Amino acid sequence: MDETEFMKGRVYGADHEDASPRPGRVYAELVGGPLDGLLLDVTDGPPRPAAGSVVLPTEIGRHGPGGRALYAPRALDPSRFDWQGDIP
Template sequence: MAPATLGRMDELEFMRGRVYGADHEEAGPRPGRTYAQLVGGPLDGLLLDVTDRAGTPSPDQVALPTELGRYGPGGRACYAPRPGNPHHWDWRGDTP
């Protein structure tokens, strides 16, 4: 029997509430860590671990490697902290 494949919408729904870059076995949030929700773009709904960024100036933008963006494998999705709401990082576009 062939393995089941997820459609694009099923794949996006599957990823919601999962932590960006985490192993599949440990994809959910971990106690004692701080997360920001990625909003929009190819990583919409994923959580970004920002624990090590606490107490440091926020970056203007981060470029997160992803195969889901405009440039496919090797591309990056750019996100920036939302002004006044560091718990949400908004998509700014994709880059090669």
């Protein structure tokens, strides 16, 4: 199983040993970019800058360790967040 397949359906930021979705929580799927296929817990609303996007730290983006990936919710499907790019 490659890294992409391993990550699908797992929760972003969760412990690697227990990264399955939890009952009673609400998740959005991250689409594209380095976090493609991961689920983002949006139960309490993700922390967002004014523009409505989320900035998620990641070790596997274009900028490597210390980099961040930018995702924004789809206008017609807020259960999916599309990748907007990587930032240092």
